[in-house]
Amino acid sequence: MQQTAITVTGLRKRYGSVVALDGMSFSAQPGRVTGFVGPNGAGKSTTMRVILGLDRVSAGEATVGDRPYRSLRDPLRRLGALLDAGALHPARSGRNHLLWLARCAGLPASRVDAVLDLVGLRSAARRRAGGYSLGMRQRLGIAAALLGDPPALLLDEPFNGMDPEGIVWLRGFLRAMAGQGRTVLVSSHLMGELEGTAEHVVVVGRGRVLADAPVAGLVAAESGDRVVLRTPAIDRAAAALTGAGGDVAVAGPDALVVTGLAAERVSALLAAAAVPVSQLAPHRATLEDAYLRLTREATQYRGAAGPATDATARPGEVRR
Numbered sequence: 001m002q003q004t005a006i007t008v009t010g011l012r013k014r015y016g017s018v019v020a021l022d023g024m025s026f027s028a029q030p031g032r033v034t035g036f037v038g039p040n041g042a043g044k045s046t047t048m049r050v051i052l053g054l055d056r057v058s059a060g061e062a063t064v065g066d067r068p069y070r071s072l073r074d075p076l077r078r079l080g081a082l083l084d085a086g087a088l089h090p091a092r093s094g095r096n097h098l099l100w101l102a103r104c105a106g107l108p109a110s111r112v113d114a115v116l117d118l119v120g121l122r123s124a125a126r127r128r129a130g131g132y133s134l135g136m137r138q139r140l141g142i143a144a145a146l147l148g149d150p151p152a153l154l155l156d157e158p159f160n161g162m163d164p165e166g167i168v169w170l171r172g173f174l175r176a177m178a179g180q181g182r183t184v185l186v187s188s189h190l191m192g193e194l195e196g197t198a199e200h201v202v203v204v205g206r207g208r209v210l211a212d213a214p215v216a217g218l219v220a221a222e223s224g225d226r227v228v229l230r231t232p233a234i235d236r237a238a239a240a241l242t243g244a245g246g247d248v249a250v251a252g253p254d255a256l257v258v259t260g261l262a263a264e265r266v267s268a269l270l271a272a273a274a275v276p277v278s279q280l281a282p283h284r285a286t287l288e289d290a291y292l293r294l295t296r297e298a299t300q301y302r303g304a305a306g307p308a309t310d311a312t313a314r315p316g317e318v319r320r
């Protein structure tokens, strides 16, 4: 399979006074799933449309392999894309939708049955696509992206509308695609799904890249040297730990997050001060923790403040 990176360099785009892309640059590499995440309005869909040559930019360029998508002679055999699962004729069956696409692209009808099997849609293939659930439409869109057996895939929110079984399937499917050496660029709002699926993540906000890093590295950096402990005596515990140089944040009625002291030292200090402890463990952050911190400044649309959670409590922040 020909290795085909998806690369965007210095993309800039405005819609009137709205800056949609503000120097967006990153590269999705072959052989791994790259998550593409960011708050609403961060520029993910615009970037994907630019990669597909559907939107123009005022500066920068996007390439598939080493060429712009529009200049590819056989685009479906180079990059498969799912932008909008609803983009189909509702009266046409799923199979006929794919046959029509295959015919337009000069691909054999045998590919249609092959991709229907790949996405598990064979039994529903002759039903009207207009009657499909959102999860089934996502599968049909993924099937369409696979028609040309391309070395690169670009999928906008493919987890959206999938039931738990579908999500498990899609996670394994994306990993398998990358395992075959394909480039897989996938946008999502579901950090938990990406943490188990993507090895690498590009976090964006306000039209630019905030982080471009391996998921494991982001999670490790976010976890830091923090210790989570539960105790019915948080005031005494906090006094003992701050007295020894720890940085203590309250993370719940009986929970503290301690920074700057190893778990063994925390345990010894609390034992010496006769503080009862019901739980003590090194804190393991999630991709969502890292995401929320990275995008805190870049989130444009936010609901009213809700209660803080343990996961988002940071050293020095006292939240009850």
Ligand SMILES: Nc1ncnc2c1ncn2[C@@H]1O[C@H](COP(=O)(O)OP(=O)(O)OP(=O)(O)O)[C@@H](O)[C@H]1O
Residues within 6 Å of the ligand: 015, 018, 019, 020, 038, 039, 040, 041, 042, 043, 044, 045, 046, 047
């Ligand atoms: N056709 C358009 N006309 C005007 N503004 C647009 C248009 N498309 C996108 N925008 C604006 O450009 C910015 C980026 O939008 P985009 O849809 O790329 O973000 P996104 O990261 O995909 O968001 P979401 O997660 O909500 O899908 C937003 O401020 C959006 O309102």
